[in-house]
Amino acid sequence: MTQRSFNDNCCYYSPTSSKRSEDNGMKLLATALFAVAFGILLGLSFPSLWIAKASLPQNILHSFAISHRHSDIATPSKAIDISISKACIWVPSNPRGAERLPPGIIASESDLYLRRLWGNPEEDLKNKPRYLATFTVGYKQRYNIDACVKKFSENFTIVLFHYDGKTSEWNDEFEWSKNAIHISVLKQTKWWYAKRFLHPDIVARYEYIFIWDEDLGVEHFDAEEYIHMVKKHGLEISQPGLDPERGFTWQITKRREHTEVHKETDEKLEWCSNPPRPPCAAFVEIMAPVFSRKAWRCVWHLIQNDLVHGWGLDFALRRCVEEPAYEKIGIVDSQWIVHQFIPSLGSQGKAEEGKSAWQVVRDRCNMEWKMFESRVDKAEKDYFKSLQVQSPSNSTTLQ
Ligand SMILES: *[C@@H]1O[C@H](CO)[C@@H](O)[C@H](O)[C@H]1NC(C)=O
Numbered sequence: 001m002t003q004r005s006f007n008d009n010c011c012y013y014s015p016t017s018s019k020r021s022e023d024n025g026m027k028l029l030a031t032a033l034f035a036v037a038f039g040i041l042l043g044l045s046f047p048s049l050w051i052a053k054a055s056l057p058q059n060i061l062h063s064f065a066i067s068h069r070h071s072d073i074a075t076p077s078k079a080i081d082i083s084i085s086k087a088c089i090w091v092p093s094n095p096r097g098a099e100r101l102p103p104g105i106i107a108s109e110s111d112l113y114l115r116r117l118w119g120n121p122e123e124d125l126k127n128k129p130r131y132l133a134t135f136t137v138g139y140k141q142r143y144n145i146d147a148c149v150k151k152f153s154e155n156f157t158i159v160l161f162h163y164d165g166k167t168s169e170w171n172d173e174f175e176w177s178k179n180a181i182h183i184s185v186l187k188q189t190k191w192w193y194a195k196r197f198l199h200p201d202i203v204a205r206y207e208y209i210f211i212w213d214e215d216l217g218v219e220h221f222d223a224e225e226y227i228h229m230v231k232k233h234g235l236e237i238s239q240p241g242l243d244p245e246r247g248f249t250w251q252i253t254k255r256r257e258h259t260e261v262h263k264e265t266d267e268k269l270e271w272c273s274n275p276p277r278p279p280c281a282a283f284v285e286i287m288a289p290v291f292s293r294k295a296w297r298c299v300w301h302l303i304q305n306d307l308v309h310g311w312g313l314d315f316a317l318r319r320c321v322e323e324p325a326y327e328k329i330g331i332v333d334s335q336w337i338v339h340q341f342i343p344s345l346g347s348q349g350k351a352e353e354g355k356s357a358w359q360v361v362r363d364r365c366n367m368e369w370k371m372f373e374s375r376v377d378k379a380e381k382d383y384f385k386s387l388q389v390q391s392p393s394n395s396t397t398l399q
């Protein structure tokens with residue numbers, strides 16, 4: 001029995017393994033050197049054992065190794081193991097940490113599809129939504145969210161991130177809510193949720209991912225039509241145009257009439273360079289972004305664990321698409337929204353030092369923006385320095 005568990009658990013690199021990589025070879029060499037050193041040490045300390053060892057059959061040696069497995073002396077069991085050829089699994093191309101599994105069993109990706117508790121799993125899913133829409137919500141905005149959700153067809157999985165702890169109340173009022181995914185954590189921001197709950201491997205089934213605020217008016221918006229536009233124009237990262245009547249922060253996000261999509265703005269040219277850069281092109285805001293699966297796989301990594309407001313992220317998104325980035329990032333004009341500027345989480349700070357609850361949150365947003373900028377800058381500089389080449393640009397910052 002001991003023998004068996006040894007075989008199962010202790011799969012070291014077998015010298016006869018045909019799959020042995022260079023890395024494995026190095027480890028083997030190191031282990032062998034250890035073995036020699038240990039052997040000499042052992043020989044010096046216990047001359048009688050040295051003699052006995054030489055004449056012992058291998059399976060007894062084996063048990064000797066086992067008896068020492070849990071002692072400080074771990075090396076000999078490995079060393080002896082090398083001499084015993086076993087069928088081991090070590091697949092370097094498997095996901096990190098899962099190298100011991102036969103590749104055929106690995107399920108490295110998931111989805112948010114709801115399943116039933118009975119029956120054949122293969123027959124669980126009547127439809128497999130291809131797109132994902134997430135909203136960060138408070139109960140007060142439920143009617144607006146209800147209106148939003150109705151603009152997203154059955155081809156969408158709906159996820160609500162609740163920052164006010166009210167979740168089951170939604171089920172009382174909205175039928176769709178019973179099929180939505182509800183994630184409730186008090187007073188967190190959408191980028192906090194996105195980092196934690198939308199890992200690219202978890203949402204790998206979805207072709208497009210909407211990560212939206214709760215205060216968007218969607219009267220002139222239809223999600224299927226939107227996706228049609230995004231595909232047609234090859235946008236990896238996009239947002240719907242904003243109704244200019246109702247206010248906007250950046251010129252480029254302003255909805256244009258008579259076009260389907262635009263990717264550049266011709267205003268505030270003092271900020272623009274050639275090739276065009278944010279905020280003149282390759283730019284969407286963080287309020288209503290839509291990511292392709294491919295872009296999200298990168299953007300998730302760009303989101304900093306501790307920077308929860310996501311300020312500055314919009315200026316760096318271009319890094320997540322192939323150049324020319326200004327071709328892959330754009331504003332959809334034919335499906336547009338209204339930004340209602342409802343400061344839900346924005347006013348939930350903790351008033352201190354004479355500053356309002358709103359102001360302290362805003363201060364943090366600005367601070368995060370600066371921190372994010374300097375991290376991106378530093379990372380870029382470090383990278384090019386490590387290659388010993390001149391950094392090709394002066395970063396993402398808005399000069
Ligand atoms: C959902 O997707 C399918 C497949 O692309 C499409 O035929 C159908 O029209 C979509 N549903 C809606 C409501 O657009």
Ligand SMILES: *[C@@H]1O[C@H](CO)[C@@H](O)[C@H](O)[C@H]1NC(C)=O
Nearest residue numbers: 273390391392393394395399
């Ligand atoms: C970066 O900016 C500094 C000053 O802002 C300027 O002197 C320098 O030439 C710029 N470098 C590049 C590579 O654009």
